[in-house]
Amino acid sequence: LPSEPKIFHGRESELSDVLELFSQGTPRIAILGAGGIGKTSLARAIVHHAEITVKYTQHRYFVACDAAANQVELAALIGAHLGLKCGKDLTQAVFQYFTTGPSSLLVLDNLETVWEPTECRGDIEEFLSLLADVQHLALVITMRGAERPSKVCWTHPFLGPLQPLKQSAAHQTFIDIAEDYHSPEDIVQVLSLTDNMPLAINLIAHLVDVEGCSSVLSRWEAERTSVISEGYDKKSNLDVSISLSLSSPRLKAVPHAQELLSLLSMLPDGLSDVELLQSKLPVKDIWHCKTTLIRTALAYLDDKKRLKTLLPIREYMRKTHPPRNELVKCLFKHFHELLELHKDFSGAEMISATVGQISSNLANIQSLL
Known part of the structure; x- marks a missing residue:
């Protein structure tokens, strides 16, 4: 087994929810979320929890699926963990x-x-179904995404897709790695660069531990x-982790999805459905x-149903896949018309609705200027 996460x-809350499912029987649980959001850490915490250890003793198996290219290879990986003899198809x-x-x-970690590959998906799902037929086999998978x-x-x-850490947890994670002698203001500023994504916190805290907050903040401005x-690798390089998500067959199957993502990289406030339409x-x-x-x-x-992306992803997209000028101009025109509408009309209802839309996009407007 991999080690229990030390930080x-x-x-x-998520760990408690999972343990509750285990207390009720033999669960099948999917831990979902973005790359670097902490899915593997949660899975490691589950497999080492005292209640789970008592319940399953030495019959706990943790299989990293990265090395498998298809269902047969996945079965072989699991077989190796079980100590089975090698064979053509296990x-x-x-x-x-x-x-x-x-x-x-x-x-099954990083399933x-x-x-993901469409040519493998059916076989993998059939294999999972077969495993789920074993009544006394608890199954936990971790997967990038939300399905x-x-x-x-x-x-x-269902366990919902993992979200970024709350500020208090992000702060505690940071000081566990980089200690707490840094000024509170500097820590807040450094954490703001991570959007409380666990992988980003981990990497930037280790850098701060070596270089200090001021140096890291200065480097961030340039780099x-x-x-x-x-x-x-994806555990020590944020860009690699994000690029893996961008190479997802699910994303590539919808070619223009990356265009929308590139545009969102310019929009800290995200976009509502109304704005996507208008x-x-x-x-x-x-x-x-x-x-x-x-x-x-x-x-x-x-929580306001606005489509957003986390700051590390926004920064990566702006650096490697900036939006086409045509997209930016189109959105700029929309916000310009919104501001003109507010200036030209004085009706109370019109002003209220327009002010609400403008206030929801202040950071977006500033970003596009």
């Missing part, structure tokens, strides 16, 4: 092992790497996400694009 803050052997064995917990594989009866209530992208953006299948960004967790809906 783990802000996921107490699918039935894995099923038989769990069927005849004691109550077990199987965690999206093998589930669960089909053909499995996932346990209710943006490159500051915390000096590692070689701005007449020249993005083909814009509603499908919106759905795709949410499904892949590259964007999310905030």
Whole structure:
């Protein structure tokens, strides 16, 4: 098993929800969310929790799916963890092992790497369905995105996609890594660059521990996400993590979704459905694009139902995939017309509605100026 996470803050509610599902039987749970949001850490915390350890003892298996290219290779990976003899296809052997064995917990981490390709998806879902047929096998998967594989009866209530950490948890995570002798103002400013995304907090806190807050803040002005992208894999390089999400077959299947994401990179306030409609953006299948960004967790809906993306993703997109001028001009024109409308009309209802829309887009307007 991988080690228990040593720094783990802000996921107490999700962990409690998962343990409640385990207390009621043998659950099938999908841990979803954006890359770098802490899915693997939560899974590691689950598998090492005292209640889970007592319930499953040594029959806890944690399989990183990154190395598998298809269902047969995934079965082989699981078989290796179970100590099965190598074979051409271990699918039935894995099923038989769990069927005849004691109550077990199987965690499939980063399952999206093998589930994403459309040519593999059906086989993977059939395999998951087969595993779910084992009544005493608890199944936990982690996946980038916001959708669960089909053909499995996932346990209710579903665990929602993981969100960025609350400020207090982000602060505690930071000082656990970089200590607390930095000024509170500097810590707040550094954390604001991460949008409380756990991976970004981890990377930037380690950098602050070496270079100090002032140096990191200065470097960010010049280098943006490159500051915390000096590692070689998705766990130590934020740009690599984000680029993996951008290479998702789900995203590539909707070519214009990346265009919408590039535009969102300019918009800290995001966009409402009304604004997506009124701005007449020249993005083909814009509603499908919106759905795709949410499904892949590259964007999310905030509590006001505005489509947004996290700051590290915005910065990466602005650096590597800036929006076309045509898109920016179109949105600029929309906001300009909105401001003109407010100036020209004095009716109370018109002013109220227009002021509300303008106030919801102040950071957007400033960003586009």
